[in-house]
Amino acid sequence: MLKFGLIGCGRISKNHFEALHKNPDAKIVACCDIIENRAQEAAAKYDIPFWTTKYEEMLQIEDIDIISICTPSGLHPEHGIMAARHGKHVLSEKPMGVRLKDADDLIKTCDQTGVRLFVVMQNRLNPSIRLIKKAIDEGRFGKIYMIEANVFWTRPQDYYDMAPWRGTWEFDGGAFCNQASHYIDLVQWFGGPVEGVMAYTDTLARHIEAEDSGIAILKFRRGGMASINVTMLTYPKNLEGSITILGEYGTVKVGGIAVNQILHWDFAKYHDDDRLVAESATNPDSVYGFGHTAYYRSVIDSLKNGDNPLLDGRGGRKSLELIEAIYKSNRERKMAVLPLQI
Numbered sequence: 001m002l003k004f005g006l007i008g009c010g011r012i013s014k015n016h017f018e019a020l021h022k023n024p025d026a027k028i029v030a031c032c033d034i035i036e037n038r039a040q041e042a043a044a045k046y047d048i049p050f051w052t053t054k055y056e057e058m059l060q061i062e063d064i065d066i067i068s069i070c071t072p073s074g075l076h077p078e079h080g081i082m083a084a085r086h087g088k089h090v091l092s093e094k095p096m097g098v099r100l101k102d103a104d105d106l107i108k109t110c111d112q113t114g115v116r117l118f119v120v121m122q123n124r125l126n127p128s129i130r131l132i133k134k135a136i137d138e139g140r141f142g143k144i145y146m147i148e149a150n151v152f153w154t155r156p157q158d159y160y161d162m163a164p165w166r167g168t169w170e171f172d173g174g175a176f177c178n179q180a181s182h183y184i185d186l187v188q189w190f191g192g193p194v195e196g197v198m199a200y201t202d203t204l205a206r207h208i209e210a211e212d213s214g215i216a217i218l219k220f221r222r223g224g225m226a227s228i229n230v231t232m233l234t235y236p237k238n239l240e241g242s243i244t245i246l247g248e249y250g251t252v253k254v255g256g257i258a259v260n261q262i263l264h265w266d267f268a269k270y271h272d273d274d275r276l277v278a279e280s281a282t283n284p285d286s287v288y289g290f291g292h293t294a295y296y297r298s299v300i301d302s303l304k305n306g307d308n309p310l311l312d313g314r315g316g317r318k319s320l321e322l323i324e325a326i327y328k329s330n331r332e333r334k335m336a337v338l339p340l341q342i
C-alpha cells in the first residue's frame, strides 16, 4: 500500500483524490492547502486522516511515500524539491514548472536524493492516443510528413480572474504553457525530437500577462514538420482540440473533448488494431478526461514493480523545453533551436 500526501486542494485535486480512492494499492493520508477550508473539506470528503495549511507539517509525516503536487504550475519545482529533500517521491501536475531552469533543479534534486519523479500527462493513456502511438512505433505511417494540433478553446476573463496566479508569467504562463500543454506533449511524443521552433504569440483579448493565442511551427529532427494553433478566445465555446498526423502510408485525426476519440483512421495496410478504433473512444465529461485513474495505476505499478514510468521528470522536461522555445522564438522573432542552452 503506497501512502500519498497531496498539496493544492483546488480544481484538479478532485481528479487525484478520486483516482487514488479507486486504487486498492493507494491510500491518501494527508492533504494541504494554504486556504484552510479547501484542505479541511477535502479531508472530510475523502476521509483523509490529516489536513494542514502548512506544507512542512505534512512533510514531517514519516509514512508518506509520495507527494502529489497540484499547486499553481510555477510552484511545482519548489514543492517537489521540498518533498524530495524529505525523502518522498514526487508526482507533479503538468507542466512540471514554468521555467526549464527550475525543472532542472527539481530533476537534479530527485536524482541526488534517490526519489522518483513523475509528471502527469494523463492524455497519453487515452485508449485512442495509445493506438496512435503504437501505430507510430510500428512504423505504420511510414515517414511522418506533418502533424497539426488545433486547440480552439474558450476561457473567458472570469476563468482567469478565478485565481491570481492564472495567466501570470511567474506561476502559469499562457495558452501554450497551461491549456495546450497536453497537445504540445503529444505532438513532440508523436513526432519528436524537435529540431527548431518558430512561433508567434499574442494577448489579443484577455487581461493577463501571458498569451491567450499563438501559432507555433516545428521542424522535427527526423524530417517533417508540425504546427500547433492555439487560442482561448473561440466564440462562444470550445470548438476543437485535435491532432492530425499525415504520413506516407497513413492519415489519422484524433479529437473529441479530450483527444479521446479517433475521427479519421486510414492506413495503406490492414492491421488488427484497425478493429479497435471505434471502441477506443471514451466519453469524459471535461477536457481533463479520465486519464488520472490510469495515470495513478501506472505510477503505482512503476513504484511497486520498478516498471518504467510512462512519464518521468526527463520526459516531462521535453514539453516544457518546447514551450520555453516557443516563448523564446516569439520574443526574439527568430527560430529557437533545440536543445535550448540554459
Ligand SMILES: NC(=O)c1ccc[n+]([C@@H]2O[C@H](COP(=O)([O-])OP(=O)(O)OC[C@H]3O[C@@H](n4cnc5c(N)ncnc54)[C@H](O)[C@@H]3O)[C@@H](O)[C@H]2O)c1
Pocket: 007, 008, 009, 010, 011, 012, 013, 032, 033, 034, 035, 038, 055, 070, 071, 072, 073, 074, 075, 093, 094, 095, 120, 121, 122, 163, 178, 287, 288
Ligand atoms: N492534468 C490536467 O489536465 C490539468 C487540468 C487542470 C489543471 N492542471 C494543473 O494543476 C495545477 C493546479 O491547477 P488548478 O486548476 O487545480 O488550480 P487551483 O487554483 O484551482 O488550485 C491550486 C490550489 O493550490 C493552493 N495553493 C497555492 N499555493 C499553495 C501553497 N504554497 N501551499 C499549499 N497550497 C497552495 C491554492 O490555494 C489552490 O487551492 C496547475 O499546475 C495546472 O496546470 C492540470
